[in-house]
Amino acid sequence: MPEPDPQGVSLLRLAHVSKRFGGVQALDDIAFDVRPGEVLCLAGENGCGKSTLIKVISGVHRPEPGAVMEWDGRDISGLTPSEARALGIQVIWQDQALFPEMSVAENIAFERNLGARPRLVDRKSMRAEAAAVLARLGVDIPLSMPVGRLSIANRQLVAIARALVAEARLVFMDEPTASLSQRETDALIAIVHRLSAQGIAVVFVSHRLKEVLEICTRVTVLRDGRLVGTYPTAGMTQARLTELMTGASFDYAPRPETRPAAPLLELRGLTRHGEYHDIDLTIAPGEIVGLTGRLGSGRTELALSLFGMTRPDAGTIMWQGQPLRMRHNRDAIRMGIAYVSEDRLSLGLVQPQSIADNTVVTVLDRVLGRLGLISPARKSGLVRDWLTQLRVKIGQPTDAVSTLSGGNQQRVVLAKWLATAPKLLILDSPTVGVDVGARAGIFAIVDELARQGLAILLISDEAPEVFFNADRILHMREGRLIEEFTPARSTLAELEEAVHA
């Protein structure tokens, strides 16, 4: 028996929703409700069933028989995607379904172009409609600019605007802040509050717990396809939320202060015009140096020069006391520099290829047997070693990388670079798209590597991440290093204030 709606105020109410894919129970007896105009968070680790739940609500998947789905008190089980849209349920996916070559106006008002019957395109009213929606959001984006040339934050706003054109009453945002800087995130949060004030309910999916606690009134936690519970965010802490999501508790403490050894890498006045200026930086073996700053502060650009991908215009790079000039990144790899890129999905891995092939791609010359052909025995030996050492959870080394979760993919990227036996490891935003439990695992590995004597440059725009995992933190802004923090002698609040100021 479905329980009656206690206050009769729910916009959407689900009960006993289950979903099975083959032998996998993706959702198991979920109850979920959203009230009009509220901001609710859906939290849980990757693979806990969040996406499946969104897909059930948006009509993409049909739940198993026995599920109760109500919208405004009316039964909506057996929903199709177009019916869900007609009700006002809109999903803004992480991989936004926008058209990069088309203008902002056309992207927002594209619904007017739909249908199989030939019809004239009414550009004027499309522009007017797009302008009206953007005004409602309180943002200013040039209407005729192709979406592909906008920043990721602005693309997100275009996606939200498109949902509003469709008269949304419930908007799902799947990890909307994953690639936004703090300022952009703040702007997005302001928009979410604005939607909420206009009576539009927002369900926010995010890995950033701090954000979740700041903007949502309630949080629904899923774990392994089951409902853990729905809690008010008042009085909730990040530690408690992590515990609910992972079923385990983690405690965080900054690393103890260490005495640095002779530097492995030393930068003096390194400059590349328009990207970074006058950078002085040292890293010693066994040291983890955090590099933080907002998106666009020049962090990634600096990393690319350290990896030999771009050439600095001025300044010197000293490597083990000798000046180092790199013509391309093969020189960097030969010197023992490894770079784990920010964009793991497109740059770090060849998704459809096997885990094993991805792992050995950097060291193909070391798995050659006689006649210079790849030796299967050496290859599988090397792959086995690294996968065990990094505790990657996989089925078979021959499975495609795309079958792995975010955290395990990140480990394969690490394995690939560690196989080159580097002395310096540059990690650029290693936890983007990786959930809380897996993050701790990755940092345990990073810590272990530092103990083995690797120098590590950890780039991240999440202040807590560098605070709890680095020995020293450098703060970069507008291409310059402006401050240095030692976590053992400062507080997270100080760092966050500096970065977000």
Add this chain to the structure above:
Amino acid sequence: MPEILRSVGATERWLMVVIVVICLGLSLATDTFLTLVNLFDLLNYSAVNLIFAAGLLVVLIAGGIDISFAVAASVVQYLVVTILMQIGGGNWAIGLLLAGLIGFSLGAINAALIYHFRLVSIVVTIATFNLFFGLLMFFTGGVSIYALPGWLSRRIILFEHETASGWAEITLPVLVMVVMLAATWFMLRRLNLGRQLFAMGDNPEGARRLGINLGAMHYLAYGWLGLCAGIAGLMQVHYAREVVPNALYGRELEVLAAVVLGGARLGGGRGTLLGAVLGLALVSITQNGLNLLGVSPFAFRMIVGLIILIAISMSSETLRGLTEGLRRRRIREAQS
């Protein structure tokens, strides 16, 4: 910059500059290039390729590619002329209707294979290219047709003017080309269907989630190219006054290169009709100029290939990249 040029993309502007330079050079180097007779002949000859280009642009924008359209046009030529002779000649309206219909059907075969069997468009159309051409050669035995309906063998002249160097004429294919270009432009830019084609080429998954009927869009794109190819085939008969089975063989790559030169992206979502027309104009004017300069026809293809390579690598984005590199080097030199 004049208002009218501002709405024109960078690729198109660049092509215009190159074309103007080549035309100026040819006008000075030969006394035959800048004559009404030569320019009209160039137009008459290019009309067929321009119709092909308009159709191919639609497929490229939709995110596909088609190699088979030129031999499909040959098949249409044979079928239409054979049918017309059976019914006693017909007229130009019946001819165009038949050519468009058969062309559309051949394009629909490609669309069906690509959409329903989820095959890659280049593989499918390489296969149908061989299939169409093989069937044509098998059934005709490679024999040409010279007996044409009266209206097709006498050129339909729309405009003529006597000049010192002979009669300058504009023939039916030019009018048909103008109509087909206008129709293609209208469909792509002014109809919701064209916008859906752009959307599909730009982001197929996004288009599917919005509820665009991808199947219908495939039939529209490949069918439109088939229609254009059929009509272009008939116009080529009108120009050549004979049906030769392998006359259009190889034309597909020439047109494809010209359309890509005009800024259409292999992979979909980007391309303009003006760009396709300019790309084709560049190639045709070059060939015409080489001919007038007395260059060996064997050198044509080599030179056209070189021009395409240079034009593509000199596109505005590459130029920007080059100047950026030079600027950096200057800064480095100034500092050391």
